[in-house]
Amino acid sequence: MSRFRRSVAEHAAVVADLLREVPVPTGELALADALGRVIAADVVAPIPLPVFDNSQMDGYAVRAADLTGAALPIARPIPAGAAGAPLVPGTCAPIMTGAPVPAWADTIVPIEAAVPDAFPPFVTDRTRPHDDDARVTLPVAAEVTPGAFVRRAGSDIAAGAVALRAGDRVGPRHAGLAAALGITGLPVLTAPTALLIATGDEVVAPGGELGPGQIFDANTTLLAASLAEAGWASETLTVDTDEPKDFAAALRAAVVRCAPALVLTSGGISAGAYEVVKLALGAAEHDVEFGSVAMQPGGPQGAGLLDIDDRAIPLLAFPGNPVSTFVSFEMFLRPALVERFGARARTSTTARLAAAADSPAGRLQVRRARLGVDGVVELIGGAGSHLLGPLAEANALVLIDPETTRAEPGARLRTILIGEIQ
Numbered sequence: 001m002s003r004f005r006r007s008v009a010e011h012a013a014v015v016a017d018l019l020r021e022v023p024v025p026t027g028e029l030a031l032a033d034a035l036g037r038v039i040a041a042d043v044v045a046p047i048p049l050p051v052f053d054n055s056q057m058d059g060y061a062v063r064a065a066d067l068t069g070a071a072l073p074i075a076r077p078i079p080a081g082a083a084g085a086p087l088v089p090g091t092c093a094p095i096m097t098g099a100p101v102p103a104w105a106d107t108i109v110p111i112e113a114a115v116p117d118a119f120p121p122f123v124t125d126r127t128r129p130h131d132d133d134a135r136v137t138l139p140v141a142a143e144v145t146p147g148a149f150v151r152r153a154g155s156d157i158a159a160g161a162v163a164l165r166a167g168d169r170v171g172p173r174h175a176g177l178a179a180a181l182g183i184t185g186l187p188v189l190t191a192p193t194a195l196l197i198a199t200g201d202e203v204v205a206p207g208g209e210l211g212p213g214q215i216f217d218a219n220t221t222l223l224a225a226s227l228a229e230a231g232w233a234s235e236t237l238t239v240d241t242d243e244p245k246d247f248a249a250a251l252r253a254a255v256v257r258c259a260p261a262l263v264l265t266s267g268g269i270s271a272g273a274y275e276v277v278k279l280a281l282g283a284a285e286h287d288v289e290f291g292s293v294a295m296q297p298g299g300p301q302g303a304g305l306l307d308i309d310d311r312a313i314p315l316l317a318f319p320g321n322p323v324s325t326f327v328s329f330e331m332f333l334r335p336a337l338v339e340r341f342g343a344r345a346r347t348s349t350t351a352r353l354a355a356a357a358d359s360p361a362g363r364l365q366v367r368r369a370r371l372g373v374d375g376v377v378e379l380i381g382g383a384g385s386h387l388l389g390p391l392a393e394a395n396a397l398v399l400i401d402p403e404t405t406r407a408e409p410g411a412r413l414r415t416i417l418i419g420e421i422q
C-alpha cells in the first residue's frame with residue numbers, strides 16, 4: 001500500500017474534492033428549526049410591509065389641505081387594529097401608532113403638536129359617547145410636511161420583492177422578518193448525517209466501565225459536537241476490535257443501516273502493529289489512501305471513497321489522539337463544510353506571540369493558545385496531541401509555518417479563533 005505525503009493545502013484540497021461528492025440536502029424547516037441554517041433559495045415577500053398605510057405616531061390623521069389654522073372637528077378615533085372609515089373632509093381623526101391611515105387623510109400630526117395636546121375624554125374613555133362639538137387646533141399646512149408620519153404600504157418591503165436571500169444564515173432578524181410576512185417555514189440547507197467511528201480495543205463509550213488500560217472515547221463526542229455546530233447530524237459507532245475483518249464488517253453494517261453522507265473514523269491509522277482502519281480500508285475494493293500530512297498534530301491522515309454496495313461514500317480517517325482529531329476537523333473538514341454546506345467559517349487573524357516557541361522543521365505546527373483583547377497570543381499546554389485540558393481552555397489555534405523552527409516573542413502568527421476573546 002503506497003502512502004502519501006502531502007502539505008496541509010494539498011490534503012485540504014483532497015478533502016474538499018471528496019466533499020463535493022456529497023449532495024447538499026435542502027428542505028423547508030419551521031422558523032425555530034431553521035435558525036443558524038443557510039437559506040437555500042431567495043424568499044419573496046408574499047405581502048407588502050407595512051401591510052397597509054399606517055400611522056407612525058399617536059396623533060391626528062388629517063388632510064394637509066385642511067390645515068388652515070381653523071380648529072377642526074374631531075372625528076371618531078382610529079385605534080390600531082381598526083378597519084377605519086374614510087376621513088370626512090374638513091375633520092381630523094384621532095389615530096394611534098400602527099393604526100391604518102383612513103382614506104383621504106395624507107398626514108399625521110403628533111398629539112404633542114396639537115392644541116390641546118391631549119386627546120379629549122371621549123377618545124381616551126371608550127365608554128363615552130362621541131362629542132360632535134369637540135375641536136382641535138393643528139399647525140397650519142406650511143408647518144407640516146405632507147405625508148409626515150405616514151408609514152406607506154410596501155415602503156419597507158414591496159410584495160414580490162426578495163425579502164430573504166439565498167446564502168444568508170437565518171438569525172433572529174431573518175426569522176422576525178419572515179414572521180412579519182406571515183411565513184412559517186424557510187427553505188434551508190438541512191443536515192446530512194455523518195457516521196462517526198471510534199476504534200481501538202482500549203476505547204470505551206463514556207458511562208461504561210473502564211477496564212485496565214482502557215480510556216473513554218472522547219473523539220466521537222468531540223466530532224459530533226463539531227459537526228452539530230456545522231449543521232450536520234451524526235451517528236456514532238464504537239468498534240472495539242483491532243481485527244480488520246471484524247472492523248470492516250461492522251463498518252459495512254453501520255453504513256447500510258444509517259446511509260451516511262460521510263464517514264469519519266478516529267484512530268488506527270499510524271505506524272502501529274494493529275492499525276485497524278488502515279488495514280481494513282486500505283483493501284482494493286475501497287479507494288482510500290493513507291499517509292502523512294506535514295502538520296503536527298494531525299500528521300497521520302487517511303481519505304478516500306468507500307465502496308459499499310456500489311455506493312461511493314467519502315471517508316476521512318483522523319488520527320486517534322483527541323487534539324489531533326480536533327485539529328484535523330478544523331484544518332481539513334471545516335473548510336470543506338464552509339465551502340459546500342454553509343458551515344460557519346472560523347475567524348482568522350494575525351496575533352503577536354507572547355513568548356518564544358520551538359516548532360518542528362517541515363511541518364505546520366498548530367498550537368493551542370489564548371488570544372487576548374490586546375492581540376497578544378499565549379501558547380498554553382505543550383505540543384502533545386493528548387492534552388485535552390489546554391484544548392478546552394484555548395480560544396485560539398496558532399499556526400507556526402513549516403519553515404520556522406523557532407518563533408520569537410512578538411512574532412506575528414496566523415491565529416484561528418476557536419472560542420471567545422475575553
Ligand SMILES: Nc1nc2c(c(=O)[nH]1)N[C@H]1C(S)=C(S)[C@@H](COP(=O)(O)OP(=O)(O)OC[C@H]3O[C@@H](n4cnc5c(N)ncnc54)[C@H](O)[C@@H]3O)O[C@H]1N2
Nearest residue numbers: 198200216217218219267268269270271299319320321324
Ligand atoms: N512509530 C510511530 N508512532 C506513531 C506515529 C508515527 O508516525 N510513528 N504517529 C503518532 C501520531 S503523530 C499520532 S497522532 C498517533 C496516531 O495514531 P492512530 O491514529 O493510529 O491512533 P491510535 O494509535 O489508535 O490512538 C492514538 C492515541 O489516541 C487515543 N485514542 C484513540 N481513539 C480515541 C478516542 N476515540 N477517544 C480518545 N482517545 C482516543 C489512543 O488511546 C492513543 O493514545 O500515532 C502516533 N504514533
Ligand code: MOO
Nearest residue numbers: 297298299324385
Ligand atoms: O500528529 Mo499526532 O496527530 O501529533 O499526535
